[in-house]
Amino acid sequence: MTTHSTHFDSPVGRLLALAANDAIIALHILGGKHPPVPAEPWLDSPRLPVFLQLRQELSEYFAGQRRRFELRLAPAGSDFQQAAWLALTRIPYGQTRSYGQQAAAIGRPAAVRAVAAANGRNPIAIVVPCHRVIAANGALTGYAGGLHNKAWLLRLEEGAA
The missing domain is CATH 1.10.10.10 (Winged helix-like DNA-binding domain superfamily/Winged helix DNA-binding domain)
Incomplete structure (x- = not known):
């Protein structure tokens, strides 16, 4: 499984997004606790469709125009x-x-x-x-x-x- 990454700025600071198989697997506010550590190199893919959708939905959220996210999510956990x-x-x-x-x-x-x-x-x-x-x-x-x-x-x- 290839992990894709991108960074972008937001009102709460710089964000790191990770995706795999067309789903968001992580979104971190950089400088916070528990930053992700790559097991293998991430492929920088800022134009990946799921990242474009994430940027759009977050822009709308921060502008007070979005109350619900529609992204495909796949967080790993118990x-x-x-x-x-x-x-x-x-x-x-x-x-x-x-x-x-x-x-x-x-x-x-x-x-x-x-x-x-x-x-x-x-x-x-x-x-x-x-x-x-x-x-x-x-x-x-x-x-x-x-x-x-x-x-x-x-x-x-x-x-x-």
């Missing part, structure tokens, strides 16, 4: 991580959930810490909106792309960015 990430995609634009609510949504109400860990390993920032998960007391906690970016994304979705 079954538990996949369930946690799928639950993230079901949090409506402009809304937040607590880690406990997310754990309950996947049928594992006692797995709050495991859900938080899975969110911390979410390989597809913004599109798989782990920024929409906050502490039960309303505090902003943990975001691999930086808490300032999490706050900015939430303000964007509230119409205040």
Whole structure:
């Protein structure tokens, strides 16, 4: 499997996108936690159709014109991580959930810490909106792309960015 890559700038900083088999497998805010490490060289492919679609959809999102992404996604993770990430995609634009609510949504109400860990390993920032998960007391906690970016994304979705 060939992994394709591209970089581009955004309001939350420089982004690195990875794709394989016409699906996005990673989107990272550079400078954040858990940057991807290539097992083999990535093929720089900025004109790959899935990257063109990603750029378009992110541009619309950052302009406040897109609330739902339509990209084909293929993040690699355990079954538990996949369930946690799928639950993230079901949090409506402009809304937040607590880690406990997310754990309950996947049928594992006692797995709050495991859900938080899975969110911390979410390989597809913004599109798989782990920024929409906050502490039960309303505090902003943990975001691999930086808490300032999490706050900015939430303000964007509230119409205040």
